[in-house]
Amino acid sequence: MNTFKRTLAVFLATSSIALAVPLAANAGPMMGGGMEGGCGKGWSEMRGGQRDGVPPMMKKLKLTPEQQTTISELRKQDAALIGEKYQSMRDSRAQLHEMAKKGEYDEAKVKALTEQGAQAMAEMAQLRARQHHQIMEVLTPEQREKLAAQRDAMMKRWEKKRGERPGPAA
Template sequence: MKATTLIVIATSLLLATSPVTAGHHSKPEQADKSYKSARTGFSYQKMLASIELTPEQQQQLKQLMKEHRTDKPKRQRENSERDEMRQLLQADYFDEVAVTALLQQHQQQRLATRVAQLKLRHQIQQLLTPEQRQQLAEKQQQRKQNWQQNRKMQQGH
């Protein structure tokens, strides 16, 4: 139980950009909550936690998560980038070169973060047995089908 909880928590830190199905809601505030929860990556964690892992796999997964854990300097960097952008927007004149440079820097950092996330997912896949990979693939396919159905329902209203 403890290992499963650890897996869920650690994965949530790393896979926050993973899309999750947002159900159809008749109330706008519920839809907003679903959108926010859709950005947490919970679905991948839940699918991964539902697969029976050996103690060795759990330990290896724990080590992978530890190696890829996000850190505070990243948040501090993002805050400073926001401050820089705010200063550029509040300036007396618009410095297109500085804004472009800041946006390109941000884009490169997001790209590096996404590559690291996908690398982690690949490493997790390598820990799994073929049967576990198949289980995970089936769960992902089911999630995709649910997402498509929910999207069709939302477009119909």
């Protein structure tokens, strides 16, 4: 029985990582808030921005009022659907964790839950990619260049910060 619990725990940990990695890879400052925090707020909302307004990173682009309105509308149009997909993903993950806590394992149920979570994640990534494309179409070429430079600088800071962290003990 102990081996079973250990195997289930390893499986759930790996499946959680497998579900989280594509979401983390898809999450970006331009893509609708990225991963959600434990309090139910999106990244931009936790940092003082609106979930469906203009992302904080875009405020430095000197957007026209028309651009701001268009971008806000684009973000609002899919916000509820993206939220539903995210909640579906969280629900399936929570059910998997609940099974692990109880020491239960039903292969068909685990398969269905992981597929449900993966499907929700894929649909969310598709919605965000479309929204990102639509937002980029609103920007001028100069604004796109400035945004790309901001994103590159942010990624360099992030990589530097990640590089300073000690790795796992060997």
